[in-house]
Every structure is written in structure tokens, then in C-alpha cells.
Amino acid sequence: MIDNTKKIAVALAGNPNSGKTTIFNSLTGLRQHVGNYPGVTVEKKEGACRYKGYELNIIDLPGTYSLTAYSTEEVVSRNFIIEQKPDVVVSVIDSSNIERNLYLAVQLMELNVPLVLAFNMSDIARQKGLVFDIEKLSTLLDVKIVQTVGNKNKGIDGLLDVVLQTSGEPAKNLASLINYGSEIENEIIKLQQKFPDSGLSKWTWIKLLEQDADIFKHINNEEIVISVMESILRLKSILGEDPEIIIADKRYGFISGACMECVKSTIESRHNHSDMIDSVVTHKFWGLPIFIGLMYVVFDLTFRFGELPMNGLELLFGWLGRFVAGFWPEGSDNILKSLLVDGIISGVGGVIIFLPNILLLFAAIAILEGTGYMARAAFVTDRFMHKIGLHGKSFIPMLIGFGCSVPAIMACRILENNRNRITTILIMPLMSCGARLTIYALIIPAFFRHELRGPVMWSIYFIGIALAVIMARILRITLLKGETIPYVMELPPYRMPTMKSILLHMWERGWLYLRKAGTVILLLSIILWAAARYPRIETAKLADLNEQDTQTAMLKHSVIGRAGTAIEPLIKPIGFDYKIGTALIGALAAKEVFVAQMGIVYAVTEHDDISVLQQKLSSDYTPLQGFCIMLFCLISAPCVATAAVTRSETGAWKWAVLQFGGLTAMAYIITLIVYQAGRFLGL
Amino acid sequence: MTAQERIFLKDAVDNLKVRLLKIEAGQALKARLAAMGLLPGVQFKIINNGHPGPFVIDFKGSRIVLGRGMAGKVVVKPLES
Numbered sequence: 001m002i003d004n005t006k007k008i009a010v011a012l013a014g015n016p017n018s019g020k021t022t023i024f025n026s027l028t029g030l031r032q033h034v035g036n037y038p039g040v041t042v043e044k045k046e047g048a049c050r051y052k053g054y055e056l057n058i059i060d061l062p063g064t065y066s067l068t069a070y071s072t073e074e075v076v077s078r079n080f081i082i083e084q085k086p087d088v089v090v091s092v093i094d095s096s097n098i099e100r101n102l103y104l105a106v107q108l109m110e111l112n113v114p115l116v117l118a119f120n121m122s123d124i125a126r127q128k129g130l131v132f133d134i135e136k137l138s139t140l141l142d143v144k145i146v147q148t149v150g151n152k153n154k155g156i157d158g159l160l161d162v163v164l165q166t167s168g169e170p171a172k173n174l175a176s177l178i179n180y181g182s183e184i185e186n187e188i189i190k191l192q193q194k195f196p197d198s199g200l201s202k203w204t205w206i207k208l209l210e211q212d213a214d215i216f217k218h219i220n221n222e223e224i225v226i227s228v229m230e231s232i233l234r235l236k237s238i239l240g241e242d243p244e245i246i247i248a249d250k251r252y253g254f255i256s257g258a259c260m261e262c263v264k265s266t267i268e269s270r271h272n273h274s275d276m277i278d279s280v281v282t283h284k285f286w287g288l289p290i291f292i293g294l295m296y297v298v299f300d301l302t303f304r305f306g307e308l309p310m311n312g313l314e315l316l317f318g319w320l321g322r323f324v325a326g327f328w329p330e331g332s333d334n335i336l337k338s339l340l341v342d343g344i345i346s347g348v349g350g351v352i353i354f355l356p357n358i359l360l361l362f363a364a365i366a367i368l369e370g371t372g373y374m375a376r377a378a379f380v381t382d383r384f385m386h387k388i389g390l391h392g393k394s395f396i397p398m399l400i401g402f403g404c405s406v407p408a409i410m411a412c413r414i415l416e417n418n419r420n421r422i423t424t425i426l427i428m429p430l431m432s433c434g435a436r437l438t439i440y441a442l443i444i445p446a447f448f449r450h451e452l453r454g455p456v457m458w459s460i461y462f463i464g465i466a467l468a469v470i471m472a473r474i475l476r477i478t479l480l481k482g483e484t485i486p487y488v489m490e491l492p493p494y495r496m497p498t499m500k501s502i503l504l505h506m507w508e509r510g511w512l513y514l515r516k517a518g519t520v521i522l523l524l525s526i527i528l529w530a531a532a533r534y535p536r537i538e539t540a541k542l543a544d545l546n547e548q549d550t551q552t553a554m555l556k557h558s559v560i561g562r563a564g565t566a567i568e569p570l571i572k573p574i575g576f577d578y579k580i581g582t583a584l585i586g587a588l589a590a591k592e593v594f595v596a597q598m599g600i601v602y603a604v605t606e607h608d609d610i611s612v613l614q615q616k617l618s619s620d621y622t623p624l625q626g627f628c629i630m631l632f633c634l635i636s637a638p639c640v641a642t643a644a645v646t647r648s649e650t651g652a653w654k655w656a657v658l659q660f661g662g663l664t665a666m667a668y669i670i671t672l673i674v675y676q677a678g679r680f681l682g683l
Numbered sequence: 684m685t686a687q688e689r690i691f692l693k694d695a696v697d698n699l700k701v702r703l704l705k706i707e708a709g710q711a712l713k714a715r716l717a718a719m720g721l722l723p724g725v726q727f728k729i730i731n732n733g734h735p736g737p738f739v740i741d742f743k744g745s746r747i748v749l750g751r752g753m754a755g756k757v758v759v760k761p762l763e764s
Contacts, residue, residue: 066718070711097745100720211710241723242710248717249724274746275730282731282739379748383736487750488715491739 007055008167009084013077013108014092015101016063017372017492019120022150023092024060025504027160032058032504034512036651042076043413051160059086065100067107068244069214072418078214081113087167089113090159095125095132095147098263102255103248105143109174110203114166115143118159122147130265137262142174151498175202178254180247183238184209187231195224209235210244274493278376287380294373295399302361303403303434309356317349338533339526347525350590351518354406354641358513359506361400361407365414366505368396370497374414375489382487388469389476391415394424398468401431402461405642406517409649410509419480423472425646426659429638430468432461435591439633442595446614447626456627464634467666516648517641524640528589531559548603555600560585574632574671575625584632590639624678628671636667690761692738693754695729701759702726708756719747726762 014020024032028047035044045060061080062073069075081089091108093101098119108115119125119132138145144162148155179185188205198221200208207215208228219225235243281290321341328337368374374393381392393414401408405428412428415421440460444453537557542550555561564582571581579601587594595613604613617626637660638646647656689704703725706713716722721742730746731739738754740747749757 066714068714068718070714097743099743100745103718103720210714242713244710244714245717245722248714249722252720252722278731278739278746282733284733284736375748379733379737379739382750487737487748487753488712488719489748490719491746491748493746 006053007057008088008164009057009059009086010163010167011059011061011081011084011086011089012092013061013081013089013104014063014120015065015094015097015104017490018063018092018094018101019150020060020063020092022498022501023090023118023120023148023156023159024058025501026150026153026156027056027058030504030507032508034508037076037080042072042418049160051157052164054164056160056163064104066104067111068210069212073416075214081108081111085113087114088116088163090116090118090163092118092120092150095119095122096128096130098125098130098132099252099255099259102141102259103251106141106178106251106255109141109143109177110206112171112173112175112201112203114169114171116159116162116166117141117143117145118155119145119147120150122155123149123152128265130263133262133264137258140258140262142172142177151501178250180206180250183235184243184246184250187235191224191227191231194227195221198224200224206247210247211242274372274491277494278491281373282376282379287376291377291380294368294377295396298361298364298368298396299399299403301364302357302400302407306356306360310353313349313353313356317345317352320349321345339529342533343526343529344522347522347529350525350641351514351521354404354513355510357404358407358410359510361411362506362509363502365396365411366502367497369414370495370501372492372494375491378489379491388472390424390472391417391420394420397424397428398431401428401433404433404435405429405431405638406513406645409642409645410513412649419476422650422655423475423480425649426475426655426662427468427471428646429642429659429663430464430471430635432464432634433591435639436633438592439594440630442598442610442614443617443626443630445611446618447621447623456630460630460634463631467635467670471666512648513645517645520644520647521641524644525589528560528586528640531563532586533558535559551600552603555582555597573676574668575621575628575675576632580629584636587633588637588640590641591633594633622683624675624683627678628675631674632667632671634667635663635670637664688760689758691755692729692749692757692759693732693751695732695759695761697729697732699729700726700762701729702762703757704760705758706756707758708753712753712756721747 012020012024024045024047027049031049032045032047035046036042037044042062047058047060049056049058059080061077064071064074064077067074067078069078080086089108091101091105093105105115105117119134125132132147134145134147144166146155146159146162148159150156180188187209188202191205192200192202204215205228208219208224209232211232216225232243235246239246281287283290324345325337325341328334365374368377377396378392381395383392385392385395394412396414397408397411400411408431409425409428412421412424415424440457444456448456532555535557537554542553545553556565561582563585564580565578567581567585568576568578571577576584579598582601583594583597586597598617599613602613602616604616621629643656643660646659647653650656692701695701703721703723705723706716706721719742721727725742727740727742729738730741733739737751738749740749
């Protein structure tokens with residue numbers, strides 16, 4: 001009898017580009033969420049699916065070619081299967097590339113997990129002239145096979161039926177599916193006989209002979225380790241090759257034997273049109289210009305198209321603020337009003353405002369990834385990005401960083417390698433973002449002659465890029481050094497991404513941002529709001545001041561004002577006074593707040609032209625100080641939104657703190673050198 | 684024309700068909716290539732010797748990119764076309 005309340009855990013495993021994600025999307029639709037596996041930055045995607053009275057929890061494991069211990073993704077996938085024991089594992093296979101995809105499937109079989117093979121993209125395989133004898137293959141491999149077309153939702157119900165059926169059956173013992181040849185098999189028998197009480201499965205013994213570091217870590221018995229090492233040495237001398245290579249060879253041999261009987265190919269290549277496109281987009285000379293052109297389009301889409309909804313959101317939150325403020329009499333100084341209007345509404349507005357950029361950027365990324373261009377982009381940029389110790393793909397988030405660090409840091413998810421990803425995230429604030437442009441727009445015209453304005457502006461941007469390159473290099477040889485994963489990558493054939501997959505990708509990222517980073521940004525902006533407002537000044541002292549002077553006095557009296565004054569001795573050597581200090585602290589909320597805070601410090605009304613403030617600045621400071629303000633704002637402490645998103649994307653406060661502290665210290669030292677050297681030169 | 688005996692992959696020209704003889708590299712790289720099926724004995728074709736950039740090969744219908752450094756560690760035997 002079918003138990004109607006039964007819950008089933010289903011893990012999806014498969015090669016990169018096998019269409020695993022399209023199957024996952026077909027199964028779960030919007031009922032999915034993204035998290036991380038504990039302790040690592042590998043993404044964990046889970047989703048729910050209800051079918052025939054069953055509640056299925058679908059886990060999309062990271063895309064891998066194998067189950068070795070050489071990459072975090074493979075260890076994560078393997079440990080998930082071994083430790084969490086999902087009821088069914090679906091191995092998603094790209095039918096047009098069956099041999100390599102079966103390699104992973106065969107390893108899953110050896111793990112004795114209840115397995116179903118989904119021969120995905122079967123339509124493409126048919127077009128390419130591949131004909132399968134599914135029944136025979138299923139018998140040979142002793143596993144159930146379902147043909148699917150993930151992006152067209154075909155075969156999904158059939159897959160679910162087989163998954164339900166398999167979940168009710170006992171797992172098969174397929175540990176001896178493959179004969180590894182008498183030498184290796186004999187060593188395994190010898191080891192099993194020598195340690196009859198070890199409780200180790202055949203799979204574990206094979207893994208040990210494969211010199212799997214992660215499995216070795218779990219073996220406490222030194223005698224076993226020594227015996228295995230002896231076996232490995234013996235095998236090496238007999239076979240003339242590492243046992244793991246022989247083992248891989250036997251698995252492939254088994255697979256091609258099975259395929260030879262069950263797969264008929266009528267046409268050879270599946271790459272005709274892809275090769276044609278590649279001959280242009282990865283061309284020696286045209287590759288890079290095409291890449292840069294496409295990146296320009298991505299940047300433009302993200303920030304120019306994003307502007308319209310952003311302006312709309314700004315209007316909406318402005319209106320909402322005024323609407324709520326309307327419940328109090330005009331000029332009221334009620335705390336609740338201020339908390340609601342200036343704290344919460346503008347805080348939430350400050351969170352939502354990033355959403356259009358994030359959604360548009362991830363739509364662009366979904367298209368680049370879905371078509372297969374992203375792999376080419378990495379190929380094209382690899383030559384020069386490699387020199388600074390980063391992956392070619394790092395170029396894309398770094399470029400987005402010129403618009404805004406928040407979506408840029410989220411875009412670092414396209415980087416598979418953890419060290420690359422964290423390095424790119426840490427240096428991101430050095431890409432001078434759009435918010436900092438408002439600071440330059442205030443300072444540059446105030447201090448520099450017309451003909452110098454362009455060069456000064458470019459020098460700031462250039463300093464940021466140069467520092468980013470230097471820092472990336474330094475991070476990669478110190479804090480984040482270690483093995484660079486050998487650069488082997490598949491160039492998938494070009495495909496047309498489905499609208500559904502693009503929309504799901506946008507939704508997933510947007511929601512992730514709101515849930516993870518949004519809450520922290522809101523909290524931090526409310527704290528900064530309170531710090532700019534409290535402690536209050538007694539009203540008696542403000543009696544004969546006009547509105548602007550009142551604001552100035554209040555800011556000076558607040559936590560931020562006091563902190564700005566308190567750090568004056570510290571920032572004097574870099575040419576700053578308490579006014580700049582106050583504005584800098586206020587600017588932690590968002591870089592462009594610097595301008596507004598300077599306005600308040602100088603008691604300039606909102607109605608005044610910006611030139612009024614510029615005049616006051618140029619009479620108080622030298623051009624050298626002006627330049628130092630820009631330099632400090634460029635390098636120093638990223639805004640709270642950046643810190644929050646760094647934390648949520650790396651999964652640890654330590655990286656956000658390191659970024660914040662490291663950049664501020666670097667800003668201080670560099671500004672100090674520039675200011676003191678400038679003064680020495682009489683600037 | 685008789686093909687040369689053995690060369691490094693990095694010295695192979697576009698469109699050349701080769702047989703993989705040996706990978707002179709560390710365990711991690713060997714295992715990674717093995718997982719993709721690139722084992723001694725297999726045949727593949729050079730699509731793009733992207734000098735000085737990465738290297739693209741056609742292996743059983745898929746396009747695989749190898750870093751330049753890697754191509755200097757793979758020994759192949761050119762086959763007559």
C-alpha cells in the first residue's frame with residue numbers, strides 16, 4: 001500500500017552542462033531556495049515537489065565529473081550522498097555525450113545508492129543521430145533509465161514515477177559492477193582478508209587505492225594505511241601507472257563496452273554551428289573586442305535600464321515617507337515619526353533600491369551562462385586575468401563593480417573556485433562605484449581647473465584598478481594561496497536559454513539578496529540613523545538658530561559628530577579635520593551620503609546650488625586635501641551594504657571585517673603618504 | 684608521411700589528430716583529466732592551439748579547454764590523418 005504522507009529526499013547529480021539545473025527547475029519551479037553547505041561556500045540548492053501524494057525534497061548537487069577528493073564540489077556531493085543517504089539519487093546525463101556522463105553514474109552505482117539515470121537532452125541526441133537501446137543499456141548497467149528533455153518539461157512525470165518506484169525498493173549491491181582487473185581485485189581481496197573486522201566496504205577500499213585524501217583522513221588504523229600504501233606501491237610497479245589512473249581506465253572501459261552495444265551513432269559532430277560561432281568569438285584578435293562589447297552591453301543593461309525602476313522606487317519611498325510623516329504636525333520632532341520615516345522607510349528603501357540592478361545583472365548573467373558564452377568569456381580573458389592570479393571570469397564582477405559593489409559581489413557566484421571568489425569579493429570595493437562618483441563630482445570642480453578635471457578623475461579610477469590588481473596578487477600569495485585548480489574546462493555547445501530559466505535565476509538571486517543581505521543592511525542603516533540623531537541637543541540652545549544651523553548643531557552633538565571630532569587628531573596627518581571626519585563616518589551608510597553630510601556640516605540648504613558648498617570647500621581646503629578626500633573615499637571602508645553582502649556571500653563576518661579594516665588601513669597609509677609628500681613638495 | 688614519434692601537446696598544430704601517451708603532471712591534474720576520460724591511449728583532435736592562450740581540443744565530440752601550462756605536460760603521438 002502506498003503511504004500517502006511519505007516524504008522522499010531526491011538528490012540530483014550530474015556533470016556540469018548536463019542540464020541538471022533545467023531538470024531541477026522543471027521539478028521544483030518557484031519552490032526552491034539557495035543556501036550553502038556547512039563550512040564551505042559551495043551553493044546548496046533545494047526545492048520541493050509534490051507528486052502523487054508524495055512530498056519530494058529535491059537537492060541539486062554541484063555539477064561534477066567525478067567523485068574524487070580533488071575539488072570541494074566533489075567532496076560535498078559525495079559526503080552528501082554518503083552521510084545524508086537520500087532515498088533516491090538521479091544521475092542526470094547529457095545524452096549527446098553519454099560516455100563521459102556515465103563515468104559519474106558508474107561511481108554512484110558503486111556507492112550502492114538507489115539510482116535512476118535521466119538521459120537528458122534526448123531531443124538533441126536524436127538530432128545528432130544518436131540512437132539508444134535504452135532497455136538493453138538498462139539491463140547491462142542494472143539501473144533504471146528515463147529519457148527527458150529538461151528545458152521542454154518532457155519526461156519529467158515519467159522520471160518522477162520511476163523515482164517513486166525506486167524509493168520503495170532496497171538498494172542494489174553494485175559494488176562489483178566493474179572488474180578492475182586481477183591485479184587490483186586481488187589487492188582488494190588481500191586487504192579485505194587482512195582486515196576482516198574493519199567494516200570497510202569495497203568502495204572504500206577502491207577509494208583508498210585511488211589515494212583519496214579525504215577517505216584516508218577517516219581511517220584511524222595505521223596498519224590499514226600502511227598496508228594500503230604497500231598495495232599501491234605494488235600495483236604501481238606491476239602496472240607502471242598510478243592505480244587511480246588504471247581504475248579510471250577500467251571504468252571508462254566498462255562504459256564504452258556497454259555503449260558500443262547500446263548506442264548507435266549515425267552522424268559524427270554536434271559542434272558544427274558552435275564551432276562556427278567559436279571561430280569568431282574566441283578569435284585571436286576579435287575575441288577580446290567582442291567580449292568587451294558584450295560586457296559593455298551587460299553594464300549598460302544593469303545600470304541604465306536599472307535607472308528607471310530605481311527612480312520609481314525612490315519616488316515611491318519618498319512619497320511613502322511623506323505620507324507617514326503626514327500623520328504628525330509639520331515640523332514635529334516626534335521620535336516615532338523620525339524612526340519610521342528616516343530610519344525604517346529610508347532603510348528599507350535603501351535595501352530595495354539595489355534590487356533592479358541585481359535582477360537585471362542576473363538576467364544578463366543567466367543569458368551569458370545559459371547560451372554557453374560564459375565559458376568562452378573565461379577562455380578569452382584568461383590570458384591577462386591569470387597574470388594577476390584571478391580567473392578569467394573574475395573580470396565580469398569586477399566590471400560590474402564600477403556600477404555598484406553590491407550586485408558585483410553577488411556576481412562573484414559565477415566563480416567556482418573558492419579562493420578566486422573570496423579574493424575577487426575582497427578587492428571589489430576598489431572598483432570605484434557609481435556612488436563615489438557623486439563625491440568626485442563635488443570635489444573635482446571645487447579644486448581643479450577645467451583642464452585638470454578629466455585627468456584627476458581618471459587618475460582616481462586608475463589608482464583603484466591598480467590597487468585592486470596589486471591586492472589580488474598579494475592575497476593570492478598570502479592569505480588565499482594554495483593550489484590553483486588545474487584549468488580544464490568544457491566549452492559546452494551553444495544553446496538557447498529558456499525564459500523560464502532566466503526568470504528563475506533572477507528571482508532566486510533577488511530573493512537571496514533580500515533575505516540574506518537586506519536584513520543586515522536594514523539593521524545597520526537604522527543604527528547609523530540613530531547615531532546621526534542621538535544624543536539630542538536641548539531645544540533651548542537651538543532657539544535663535546535658523547534651520548540650517550540647527551541641523552549643523554544637531555549633527556555635531558550626535559554620536560557621529562562626536563566620533564568625527566574625536567578622530568580629528570588621528571586624521572589630521574592625512575589632511576582631514578572634524579568636518580570631513582563627520583562626513584566620512586556618515587558616509588558609511590552609503591558613499592554618496594558624504595556629500596549630504598558635508599552640506600549639513602557647512603549649513604548649506606538643500607535648495608542651494610552645489611557650487612555654494614564647493615565655494616566653501618575651496619576656501620577651507622587646498623586642492624591636495626581635496627584629492628586626499630577622494631583618495632580616501634575610493635579606498636577606505638566600503639559602505640554597510642557592501643559589508644553586509646560580503647558577509648552573506650562569503651558566509652563569514654571575518655571576511656567582511658577583514659575587507660573593512662584592511663581597506664581602511666590601506667586608505668589611511670596611502671593618503672598619509674600622498675598628503676605628506678604633497679606638503680613636502682609645497683602643494 | 685610518417686608521423687613524429689612523440690611531442691608535447693603544446694607543440695601540436697590545429698586540426699592535428701593525436702593519441703594521448705602520457706601526462707607528466709601531479710596527481711590532481713592527472714585525476715581531473717582522467718575523470719573527463721582523458722586517459723593514456725585515447726585519441727583527440729586539436730581545434731585551437733590558441734598560442735599563447737589556452738588550448739582547445741575535440742574529445743569525443745566535446746570541446747575541452749586546457750590551460751597552456753597543462754598542454755606542456757601532456758605527451759601525445761601525432762596520428763596520420
